[in-house]
Amino acid sequence: MQFKRIKRPVDGVLLLDKPVGLSSNQALQQAKRLYMAAKAGHTGSLDPFATGLLPICFGEATKFSHYLLDADKTYSATLCLGATSTTGDTEGEIVATGEVNVTREQFEWALQAFVGEIDQVPPMYSALKHQGKALYEYARAGVDIERPARTITIHRVRLLELAVPYARIEVSCSKGTYIRTLAEDIGKALGCGAYLTQLRRLATGSFDLSKAVTLEQLEAMSLDARDASLLAADCLVADLPQVALDDDSAFYLCRGQSVWQPGKRPLGDVRLYGRDQRFLGLGEVMPDGKIAPRRLLQTQEKQ
Known part of the structure; x- marks a missing residue:
């Protein structure tokens, strides 16, 4: 006999620290199951290999989720210098390698060219649509689609650590920014190539990881404790x-x-x-x- 899963009218915002290996939708579905929630949605996708802040809206809070979709984001990203990949990250195949002769001063100087409004060409391995199909579907079939550049804003980018061939940066940017593409463009500017090996979202709008919980932490909580961890829906429009x-x-x-x-x-x-x-x-x-x-x-x- 199959039992129908109970679905509760849960309202509020969960600040989830998404683990590596799950898509944003998979993380959402796990959180939704733990809350036994009738309705839920996330506020901006993270790639499966990325971790960090994924705000999830339950119930009535979903009515205001677009305010976070449009919000600025902050990321910590690790680049591998001296190589490029087909996807711009670790999920693709390495297609070129070379020597890296980059000093900290040269790296910091190169970063300054990316601060402010810049034009960025979205990657082929993305969920953007062309004639009803996601670009990554074309990419997997070996078809390259011409993509117009989009204007994005990099509010701040700084070098946190350089230990060749790896470099770790922190980026604060507008919505629609592809950090994979930024990593590739930084590699081109340095003349050695680069791809993304790690990505962690640190903040979305006014929310940051300091109050986020993991799926494991949620699993260990009682249902009442899970409910108590939710923020009220009006936190999304506090500005x-x-x-x-x-x-x-x-x-x-x-x-x-x-x-x-x-x-x-x-x-x-x-x-x-x-x-x-x-x-x-x-x-x-x-x-x-x-x-x-x-x-x-x-x-x-x-x-």
Whole structure:
């Protein structure tokens, strides 16, 4: 006899330290199983060989996950100098090798060319789509697709350690940055080639690894302890202005109506709270000063 798995209405954000060897979706599914959650989604993929911060949104928190998808990221990356691979990382085949004669000063000087807005060509081994198929599907079939360069921003990149042939760097960058491609481009700038051997995400937006938990730690917890490790859904929009609504305004706004609250506010998205600082969701301040509902939580009881 097969028993149907119980699925709970879990809401919140888990800061997961993804292990090596799992895809982001595999890590998500394991966390979802441990929480017995009905709904979950992650906020930005990590390659299977990469580790580190993978925020997972459960339930109502998934409504605000795009704020983390668009957030800046910080990574620690280890490069192998003097070689290149077909994928730009350890999952590919080594296609060229050479001598490495690079000093720390030369490496740090080369890094400066990558700070700021730069054009980056996405790798063939990526999930970007071309005519409905992921680029990596073409790559595995030996087909090379022309990819237009995309503008990304490297806020900061610094050399942490150089022990030839390996170099470890820390990169703070905008969304859409491929660290594999950055490693290859650094290798080209140094004239020796390079590919990525390790990648660890240290931070996403305002979240970092200091409060992240591993799947092993979650396995050892009780269900109550797992729930206690979740962050509230409004942590995803903590940078937005906050508006406290009176009971009447909250009542009408939760029913889809625009409301007016005293006080001058800038136009745009705001966090909305009702009685006892209960997070209601997001609204938008309109030119006439009214607040229109935009993305609200499902409430069990109407105010």
